Amino acid sequence: MTSEKVHVEVCKGVNGLDKVVLREIRGSSAEVYLYGGHVTSWKNDHGEELLFVSSKAIFKPPKAIRGGIPICFPQFSNHGSLEPHGFARNRVWSIDSEPPPFPLNSSSKAFIDLILKSSEEDLKTWPHSFEFRLRVTLGPGGDLMLISRIRNTNTDGKAFSFTFAYHTYFSVSDISEVRVEGLETLDYLDNLQNKERFTEQGDAITFESEVDKIYLSTPTKIAILDHEKKRTFVLRKDGLPDAVVWNPWDKKAKAMADFGDEEYKHMLCVEAAAVEKAITLKPGEEWRGRQELSAVPSSYCSGQLDPRRVLQST
Numbered sequence: 001m002t003s004e005k006v007h008v009e010v011c012k013g014v015n016g017l018d019k020v021v022l023r024e025i026r027g028s029s030a031e032v033y034l035y036g037g038h039v040t041s042w043k044n045d046h047g048e049e050l051l052f053v054s055s056k057a058i059f060k061p062p063k064a065i066r067g068g069i070p071i072c073f074p075q076f077s078n079h080g081s082l083e084p085h086g087f088a089r090n091r092v093w094s095i096d097s098e099p100p101p102f103p104l105n106s107s108s109k110a111f112i113d114l115i116l117k118s119s120e121e122d123l124k125t126w127p128h129s130f131e132f133r134l135r136v137t138l139g140p141g142g143d144l145m146l147i148s149r150i151r152n153t154n155t156d157g158k159a160f161s162f163t164f165a166y167h168t169y170f171s172v173s174d175i176s177e178v179r180v181e182g183l184e185t186l187d188y189l190d191n192l193q194n195k196e197r198f199t200e201q202g203d204a205i206t207f208e209s210e211v212d213k214i215y216l217s218t219p220t221k222i223a224i225l226d227h228e229k230k231r232t233f234v235l236r237k238d239g240l241p242d243a244v245v246w247n248p249w250d251k252k253a254k255a256m257a258d259f260g261d262e263e264y265k266h267m268l269c270v271e272a273a274a275v276e277k278a279i280t281l282k283p284g285e286e287w288r289g290r291q292e293l294s295a296v297p298s299s300y301c302s303g304q305l306d307p308r309r310v311l312q313s314t
């Protein structure tokens, strides 16, 4: 096996769909499907899965894969006239063999560059030409980084606007034992109450019923604490001011064909997003949005992520 193959391997996944496996020397790994440019697995160096993917997920176009990290572009949810969450999550992306260079090069060899361009079909519903480059990197310590670069390639001189989310499904042991820190006291739009604006009260966020909120202008660092697992996920983001928190709970879970009735107990979506203010690009302009995930033992950061500290630290 060549060293290249150890770090990056292109192979077949469920239903013969192409996937890329990233591996780091200490044992962590990640999987990315070309269908959707969709990360479906992120494992730590003990081989434990850190992302939730439904046992009922349908790995078959045109249905987006339920779980992992769907890419929502050019529209978040039903905030516009396109299909919910846009079309990028159910298009087949390509491997980008010659991506434009990044100013900062990580030392990791476990990365893949994907690209999605507008198709004739997509131009009918969203008449804009774009190049969407996605780099997925597994860091030497097992961190997972996604960087999106979206460029307006319109030749008609027109700007375009879009909303965006990395719709990350975290795997948790028991949703009622989970706490999210970093979003307290922030304003949010409640999708369950006609997107009305409220202010979050009290301490860290906990879960006892359905939640579907878009927190606005959040800190760049959010923590998801799983008490039972004694594990904390730390989400860091750039270029993505908002954060969506979603759990369908029991009733909605039962209504989703590609989601088990009880699976809501073992997942939580915390999504680095740009929703409230759409991003506008003139022809030739490029936008970047980055999300970095790490998983650390809870004792490491429990109690340290009070909102003031989160806001102050990088």
Ligand code: BG6
Residues within 6 Å of the ligand: 077, 084, 085, 167, 191, 212, 213, 244, 246, 271
């Ligand atoms: C969340 C939205 O991001 O995604 C929810 O806020 C939505 O409103 C959920 O229900 C799942 O969306 P979908 O299209 O993948 O079923």
